[in-house]
Amino acid sequence: MQSKLKDIKTGAKSDVFEYPVMESFYTIQGEGKYQGHAAYFIRLGGCDVGCHWCDVKESWPVDTHPRKSVIELVNEALAFPCRLVVITGGEPLMHDLGPLTEALKQAGFQTNIETSGVCEEVTGTWDWICFSPKKFKEPNPAILHQVNELKVVIFHPSDMAWATAWADKIPAEAALYLQPEWSKQETINPLIVDFVKSNPRWRISVQTHKFLQIP
Numbered sequence: 001m002q003s004k005l006k007d008i009k010t011g012a013k014s015d016v017f018e019y020p021v022m023e024s025f026y027t028i029q030g031e032g033k034y035q036g037h038a039a040y041f042i043r044l045g046g047c048d049v050g051c052h053w054c055d056v057k058e059s060w061p062v063d064t065h066p067r068k069s070v071i072e073l074v075n076e077a078l079a080f081p082c083r084l085v086v087i088t089g090g091e092p093l094m095h096d097l098g099p100l101t102e103a104l105k106q107a108g109f110q111t112n113i114e115t116s117g118v119c120e121e122v123t124g125t126w127d128w129i130c131f132s133p134k135k136f137k138e139p140n141p142a143i144l145h146q147v148n149e150l151k152v153v154i155f156h157p158s159d160m161a162w163a164t165a166w167a168d169k170i171p172a173e174a175a176l177y178l179q180p181e182w183s184k185q186e187t188i189n190p191l192i193v194d195f196v197k198s199n200p201r202w203r204i205s206v207q208t209h210k211f212l213q214i215p
């Protein structure tokens with residue numbers, strides 16, 4: 001295990017650097033480009049974006065979750081056969097993800113992130129950034145040029161124009177997804193089906209893990 005990495009801000013050794021962890025679990029990525037891939041998820045605590053339809057509101061507090069060190073998190077991930085880690089939350093970019101992602105990469109993991117892009121700074125070394133902007137809090141524009149996947153949740157028909165305008169702000173090769181808000185599929189699915197048939201650069205992402213009844 002690596003023990004010489006230092007956190008760029010605090011100088012703390014990465015193996016003792018700690019994060020609030022709501023949960024971590026081995027599952028199948030249910031959404032977006034990596035849907036269907038086995039992945040180890042690390043869900044960090046803390047989010048102040050306030051989406052009223054958020055499906056993991058228990059993640060919002062930053063102080064109530066047990067803290068785990070980089071070395072613990074990497075060792076837990078290494079216990080499973082896949083070498084794909086997804087860091088999510090909460091809003092994971094609330095934290096300095098440099099030490100965690102550097103250690104994960106040194107251990108041989110692909111590092112993917114799920115983020116709203118709301119952060120002071122985009123930290124971490126990423127193989128895949130899934131950017132899911134929200135109307136409720138402006139993302140940091142610094143993330144835009146690094147985006148690999150845009151995945152916008154559609155709750156109301158009026159979200160469509162807001163969602164699709166983001167495509168002009170990110171790299172042309174980014175994968176584009178519309179994801180129905182889980183409780184609104186009856187009204188939203190027909191809309192996004194028609195939209196993608198007319199705009200085939202876009203794709204649909206449904207939360208397949210919920211249909212499969214897995215974490």
Ligand SMILES: C[S@@+](CC[C@H](N)C(=O)[O-])C[C@H]1O[C@@H](n2cnc3c(N)ncnc32)[C@H](O)[C@@H]1O
Pocket residue numbers: 047053054055056088089090091092114115116131132151153179180181182183207
């Ligand atoms: C829980 S969030 C955590 C990561 C980050 N805070 C974000 O919002 O991207 C993970 C993904 O779930 C999506 N999501 C959250 N609640 C949802 C819901 N009720 N229906 C559909 N997607 C949802 C988010 O947009 C995001 O793409």
Ligand SMILES: Nc1nc2[nH]cc(C(=O)O)c2c(=O)[nH]1
Pocket residue numbers: 027028029030031056088089114209214215
């Ligand atoms: N299986 C599974 N796939 C996911 N993709 C994004 C998720 C998230 O909450 O960030 C998620 C999740 O919670 N479970």
Ligand code: SF4
Pocket residue numbers: 047048049050051054055056057059089090091116134
């Ligand atoms: S940004 Fe993500 S974690 Fe935060 S409230 Fe919205 S969906 Fe939930």
Ligand SMILES: [Mg+2]
Pocket residue numbers: 055056
């Ligand atoms: Mg989820």
